[in-house]
Amino acid sequence: MLASIPEDFIKNQPEFADPFMSIATDVLKRFGKWDEILREPKPRGRLPISMAMWHFSRGVAQASKGNLSEAHSEQVAFRAAVKRVPENALTGINPAHKVLTIADKMLTGEIAYHEGKLDEAVKHLREAIAIEDDLLYMEPPEWIQPVRHALGAMLTQAKRYAEGEKIYRDDLVAWPENGWALHGLAQCLRGQNKTDEAKKIEARFAKAWARSDIKIETSCFCVKGEASCCEAGK
Secondary structure, eight states, X not given: OXXXXXXXXXXXXXXXXXXXXXXXXXXXXXXXXXXXHHHSOOOOSXXXXXXXXXXXXXXXXXXXXXXXXXXXXXXXXXXXXXXXSOTTOBSSSSBHHHHHHHHHHHHHXXXXXXXXXHHHHHHHHHHHHHXXXXXXXXSSOSSOSOHHHHHHHHHHXXXXXXXXXHHHHHHHHHSTTOHHHHHHHHHHHHHTTOHHHHHHHHHHXXXXXXXXXXXXXXXXXXXXXXXXXXXXXX
């Protein structure tokens, strides 16, 4: 998709191309392709939003790989890039700086989590969720991967299952029957020994995930998962 965008369009109307040019790293982040993110070249042309998101994704990748010094460096570069985004810039219909604030809080939370500061991570991700929930509706969403998927995964890994259950149920209200949240919800229910209810959620997950060509162990690859809900249900 990106390769098909004419260079003269990017050059002459960058404000229209910019919000969509970070889709490559967004997709790689969704599936935990950290090394591939780090191999992605810098955005071409005058694309300040894409440049900021490039540093954001690199920061998440470095944090997830345990390279915390590098993650902090990307955070510094991200915040410097944000300052170069015009105040009136849009990511479509939402203010770019509002969307970039979600990225800032999520990256801060990711780094805190991988530093072992779970409560701090939870605080920042909850703040990010509040902003994400306030975005104007757009298709595709102007924040691609729900922050709740990262927060839910962190809470599940920490065995804070009741909190995780609430996060995933809220996510399913916003994005009905999405497999990521169903998977996380099933894990949280099993963690609380709600076996019968977990089995029902696992059946919904199996239906939602039937055409997928990957297996997941967590709702966010930024958090290492345990056994998948399907495996746990065997």
